[in-house]
Amino acid sequence: MPEGHTLYRLAADLQRAFGGHAVVAKSPQGRFSESAALLDGRVLESAESAGKHLFLRFDNDLILHVHLGLIGGFRISSAPVEPPFGEVRLRLVGPSSYADLRGATRCELISDEKLDLVLTRLGPDPLRADADPDRGFARMHRSGKSVGALLMDQRVLAGVGNIFRAESLFRARLHPLTPGERITKRRWNALWTDLVALMAYGVQTGRIDTVRPEHEPEAMRREPRVDRHGGEVYVYRRSGQPCHVCGSKVKTQLLEGRNLYWCSVCQRRR
DNA sequence: TCAAGATGATCAG
DNA sequence: TGATCCTCTTGAT
Numbered sequence: 001m002p003e004g005h006t007l008y009r010l011a012a013d014l015q016r017a018f019g020g021h022a023v024v025a026k027s028p029q030g031r032f033s034e035s036a037a038l039l040d041g042r043v044l045e046s047a048e049s050a051g052k053h054l055f056l057r058f059d060n061d062l063i064l065h066v067h068l069g070l071i072g073g074f075r076i077s078s079a080p081v082e083p084p085f086g087e088v089r090l091r092l093v094g095p096s097s098y099a100d101l102r103g104a105t106r107c108e109l110i111s112d113e114k115l116d117l118v119l120t121r122l123g124p125d126p127l128r129a130d131a132d133p134d135r136g137f138a139r140m141h142r143s144g145k146s147v148g149a150l151l152m153d154q155r156v157l158a159g160v161g162n163i164f165r166a167e168s169l170f171r172a173r174l175h176p177l178t179p180g181e182r183i184t185k186r187r188w189n190a191l192w193t194d195l196v197a198l199m200a201y202g203v204q205t206g207r208i209d210t211v212r213p214e215h216e217p218e219a220m221r222r223e224p225r226v227d228r229h230g231g232e233v234y235v236y237r238r239s240g241q242p243c244h245v246c247g248s249k250v251k252t253q254l255l256e257g258r259n260l261y262w263c264s265v266c267q268r269r270r
Numbered sequence: 271t272c273a274a275g276a277t278g279a280t281c282a283g
Numbered sequence: 284t285g286a287t288c289c290t291c292t293t294g295a296t
Contacts, residue, residue, distance in 0.1 A: 003277050069279065069288085069289065070279085071277095072289070073291085103289045104289075105278060106279085162278090164277085257285085258278085
């Protein structure tokens with residue numbers, strides 16, 4: 001259940017575990033058997049992420065494209081190799097470890113042309129040094145949809161999911177239903193800069209921590225606020241609980257099928 | 271033991 | 284906008 005920083009870490013972990021080695025590729029579940037056969041015995045040349053997409057390039061010019069979706073997982077384990085349990089779509093076995101892919105929304109072999117097509121459709125990724133935030137602003141600024149909906153749109157920002165959306169909007173004190181066309185360049189730049197920092201921290205730690213001592217005055221520190229995803233957050237999944245800053249109840253609402261969280265006092269509508 | 275929900279995206283209408 | 288796909292965890296019974 002990843003956001004962009006998780007995919008970034010996963011790509012690095014896969015590169016470390018399998019990069020430069022021939023892998024054994026199987027589909028214990030059977031749904032990916034034909035494609036797995038094309039990868040079996042091939043050398044993994046590189047593993048990279050873009051937004052929430054993962055790309056593994058092999059020495060036969062095939063690229064494995066994976067999108068974990070809401071529920072997918074790609075778990076790397078150390079040898080010895082255990083028998084697969086549950087629904088393992090793809091298993092890669094390397095010299096000293098193996099990785100099991102489950103529940104992915106997308107798992108396919110693609111060419112360089114298709115790779116370019118996927119990348120073209122993505123907005124700027126805050127984790128990539130070559131990202132151009134102005135492209136995201138252009139999409140945001142000409143849309144009447146809410147900033148809450150637009151932050152989840154991967155054509156606007158690649159890699160941002162429900163947690164980063166809720167937390168970055170809280171930290172910017174922006175109401176999630178503010179129309180995108182009313183987001184100024186200055187506000188957009190502040191949002192972008194914050195997401196770059198938050199997601200880079202997520203890459204380092206593997207957690208989404210939005211409440212950190214260096215971000216908030218000592219007086220605001222109270223009891224630990226760890227969500228079950230493993231990080232400290234202000235509003236995500238805290239509906240009905242008091243806001244850590246002002247004490248009013250955190251609100252929630254379904255927006256385009258996803259839960260939205262915000263504090264109506266700290267994030268007033270303008 | 272079982273149903274609901276979840277860090278997501280796509281497609282049809 | 285709603286239905287659908289995918290798997291696992293959590294919480295209710």
